[in-house]
Amino acid sequence: MSGSANRPVRRRAFVLGTAAAVGTAALSGTASAAAFGWSDDGSNYVVDTGANLVFKVSKTNGDLTSLVYRGTEYQGYGGMNSHIESGLGTSTVSIRQSGSTILISVVYGTLRHYYAARSGENNIYLWTDKADASVSATRYILRVKKGLFLNDEPDSYTYAPTTIEASDVFAKSDGQTRSKHYSRLRVMDYDYIGWTTGSVGLWMVRSNHEKASGGPFYRSLLRHQSADGGGLYEILYYGQNQTEAQRFGLQGPYVIALTDGGAPSSALFPGTLTTSWADSLGIAGYVGASGRGRVAGVGISGRNTAYPYTVGLANSAAQYWGSARSSDGWFSIGGVLPGTYTLTVHKGELAVHTTSVTVTAGGTTTLNTIAVPSSNDPGNATAIWRIGDWNGTPSGFKNADLMTYAHPSDVRAASWTGNVVIGNNETASFPCYLWKDVNSGILVYFRLTAAQAAAAHTLRIGVTTAYANGRPQVTVNDAWTSAIPSPPAQPNTRSLTNGSYRGNNHTFTYSVPASAWRTDTSQYNVLRIDVVSGSGATGYLSAGTAIDAIDLLA
Incomplete structure (x- = not known):
């Protein structure tokens, strides 16, 4: 692929990722x-x-x-x-x-x-x-x-x-x-x-x-x-x-x-x-192939096949991962240092199952089919309405794709404000991030049947990370306001403004009493979500959080 001396070569730049993108480049140079x-x-x-x-x-x-x-x-x-x-x-x-x-x-x-x-x-x-x-x-x-x-x-x-x-x-x-x-x-x-x-x-x-x-x-x-x-x-x-x-x-x-x-x-x-x-160079801490093991799983049951699944191994000394085969959940993770690891099954980026596995040098630890309990996947719960998908990421929400390679102030970002109506493209209309100083107080409009309005319901808000202890407090129809939830453990550095929504997935749960709902089924109920925190600066560096999914359970 050398350029000709008589022909100018246009300079190009690529971020080239996985093995699937690679041709037959030689290991050795000429x-x-x-x-x-x-x-x-x-x-x-x-x-x-x-x-x-x-x-x-x-x-x-x-x-x-x-x-x-x-x-x-x-x-x-x-x-x-x-x-x-x-x-x-x-x-x-x-x-x-x-x-x-x-x-x-x-x-x-x-x-x-x-x-x-x-x-x-x-x-x-x-x-x-x-x-x-x-x-x-x-x-x-x-x-x-x-x-x-x-x-x-x-x-x-x-x-x-x-x-x-x-x-x-x-x-x-x-x-x-x-x-x-x-x-x-x-x-x-x-x-x-x-x-x-x-x-x-x-x-x-x-x-x-x-x-x-x-x-x-x-x-x-x-x-x-x-x-x-x-x-x-x-x-x-x-x-x-x-x-x-x-x-x-x-x-x-x-x-x-x-x-x-x-x-x-x-x-x-x-x-x-x-x-x-x-192997024989004397590199400190070096462990060759013979000193490593493998973990192989014959499959994963209880998967939602609409999502990719990843299996991770981690302990205080090492971490590894591998993709589960889409057809049956088979996986194999090699080159693992000996030890006992927490094995985590991820649906998308959401952990839905954990177990323990021990790896020995030169051996393969074979696991029977891993069954993910239905209750471990919040997406399996029956909901009156749901915004987004429970997959551990803000994918599908407004501006979500852009935020991995741009600042929230970027000209290409859609407005961070604007209210949401259930049944009217609600996921794409809901911003992937909420900040105390930018779009706190977003409103979600929805109707309930008479039977639904007569009962208490659980509201869930899943987040993928938070900045400066930003967390959601909710108000329903100006008739009921939740307590301020405690902040979950999250990284204490920038995240939402430097291309990362990845933190510790956490679900906030709110028990909304029946008295909060409107009894006139022709009227919209109004959910207000505010970001609360005593920390943070201003603007996009005010306290904020990234959304995974929001739903009202039946």
Whole structure:
């Protein structure tokens, strides 16, 4: 896929996700006359892969100081190198060659970081072992020189000069918003991130995230580009909108891959990458394939087949997940470290069943059909009316799709205000987010039959996250007002404005007495939903919440 010297190549930018999108890109680059090996230039260890890639690692602090592919330097912008977090201090850096592998080891306190090169490959394999919280190591950032790739996607801010929130959300002159947070993608949605010009591709292939936190639905910054250059990230732990405690241990490998413009090889992807060549390298915390196990389930019964199901495994040390087959719920999750895990079945992103499973090294734990009790799925309850679907996401609500890659103030967003009438496109009319300072007090109009109005009913409001303890208080017909509910446990960072609705799913339940309903069946009942909190700032940073579903039970 190389560009012709006589034909200009139009620069393009892609966020390329799963293995299904990948063709037959080769694992190894085209070999050149250069010899595989390493040298010492005094300040750096210089590694030549024997293909088309030469890179340098600082002997002082373990920074990646140079990344030359086919003679072009890609590394660096703003005078900064590529490195863990914002760079380590003085470290112990060593190098050794074992046959067709070169390994550079970086030791900084309790942190261990590794770069590995394989003969004939245009890839750099990276591992990071964080043993404790004494070192801040939440990401690896590959910094890329400006002008080499074009990116005006949502996760850029090259053409967005106006800052509208903090120092990382921007607005273009046309009112569209940009931020490094606006990747659109959950962890389970992508295998790699990067750019291509059509003749050169530069990619970050993610690790299996077994020591990360947040599960398969977590969203985080993956890529950005500004006037200074671009960045590709492997997020090892990111505190923003985080639902789990930090896990410690070896992360990786994640891979910096260069290609002739195509996608990275699917052989590098988490779940397919094999690294038996690394078994004897002495990488701290490394566990090879023989020290891992598998969990397989013959099926899941009690599913609503209109939704995808995901099975997750998690304990304090590791996390894994896999998709359940749509036909019968069969699943298989491999490469699992030994231990006892909580197995969670998710309908969409809503947990509907949990159990415990134990994994042993070299073994497969086979589970009989998992039966999801009907009562575990709130969508199975009979409702007089329902807004949205109980799937753990705000999908289908007004502006829901846009909010994974734009700020709520974006010109493309429909009005956040406006009332809702049951029976008149109610889900698409109801905003996915409610804020105390923006659209609190939204009204929902609905009619009841005489029999329904004569009885008390349960009202449920499901949320996926909340900001600044925002939670719903309801009033019916100005005749009855609920108590202010206690705030559920939620992340304490921004969420609704930086592309993520993912928090802790929670259902608020309100027992509405029969005396609150209108007895004239020709009249609408009016439900008012207010966001209450003693916290938050103003506008879109006031207390708020994201909606999963709302229903009135029969």
